[in-house]
Amino acid sequence: MAARNDSTSTLTLPDTELRDGLITLRDCLRWAASEFHLAGLFYGHGTDSPWDEAVALTLGALHLPWSVDPAVLDARLLPMERARIVALVRSRITTRRPLPYLLGEAFFAGYPFDVDERVLIPRSPIAELIEEGFAAWFPDEPPARVLDLCTGSGCIGIAVALHLPTCEVDLGDISEEALAVARQNITRHDVGERVRAVHSDLFAALPGRYDLIISNPPYVDARDLATMPAEFRHEPALALGAGADGLEIVRRILREAREHLTERGVLIVEVGNSDHHLEAAFPEVPFLWLDFERGGQGVFALTADELDAHAASFA
DSSP: OOOOOTTTOGGGSOHHHHHHHOOBHHHHHHHHHHHHHHHTOOOOSSOOSHHHHHHHHHHHHTTOOTTOOGGGGGOBOOHHHHHHHHHHHHHHHHHOOOHHHHHTEEEETTEEEEOOTTSOOOOOTHHHHHHTTTTTTOSSSOOSEEEEESOTTSHHHHHHHHHSTTOEEEEEESOHHHHHHHHHHHHHTTOTTTEEEEEOSTTTTOOSOEEEEEEOOOOBOHHHHHTOOGGGGGSOGGGTBOSSSSOHHHHHHHHHGGGGEEEEEEEEEEOGGGHHHHHHHOTTSOOEEOOOTTOOOOEEEEEHHHHHHTHHHHO
């Protein structure tokens, strides 16, 4: 990671001087990318380079879509628009807050979601499975009941409801603060007739059975948690860390999920970099590790039958 070189950064100038020197959207993009490169930021919350971060910030600040006509690059910006971009760039660099928190919004599976420090920023590769309608497991008809366990912002479950308009979805989380954000997103996407948010310690307050249980639970092991870049320290620790090997919550899910699945139900769980811990803990279990075209790792699937067959391992 490049070290910050304040002697060449323009952030030593006052905001008003920066604002007055940036005229077009192209100016703002180039300037933001240069400053991000100098600052040595970490990119892992929706972008992967200084340029992509600059594009996301400027378009987000101006409420423009990613698909905007490139001709807009040479549009002159109002002083207040330039001032907002300057303030966001300065805040991104000085506070290391992830950009979606600064904008109050993140995109997942093609949809925008409200986010703030009460929830993780959506970035799960499970989005690809949602966009495909989980066709690998439900080729003939979609699941009727779906549970998004450890839901956070509700992005996974709500995206499922939007892509599969006949299913009913429960969003479960132990954090009331996270559920408040999830409810905002239920309202934002007008899916309240089919999606409900439930305060629950894993399955404790979730009666009934589901055709599909999806979970992106806390799974960061103690070593990774201690060495994460500063950007991640703005996210709720409750949603990240899960003990020495990152599997405290996953073990409970494996032990309890079968009682909440239908006979042909499927469990899909993201464990990220803790995948090697999981395989070491349960070497006899045939976890199906999923591949993703857009990148990502550490997501497994188990059927109800497989959970039955290995129940003794999870006990």
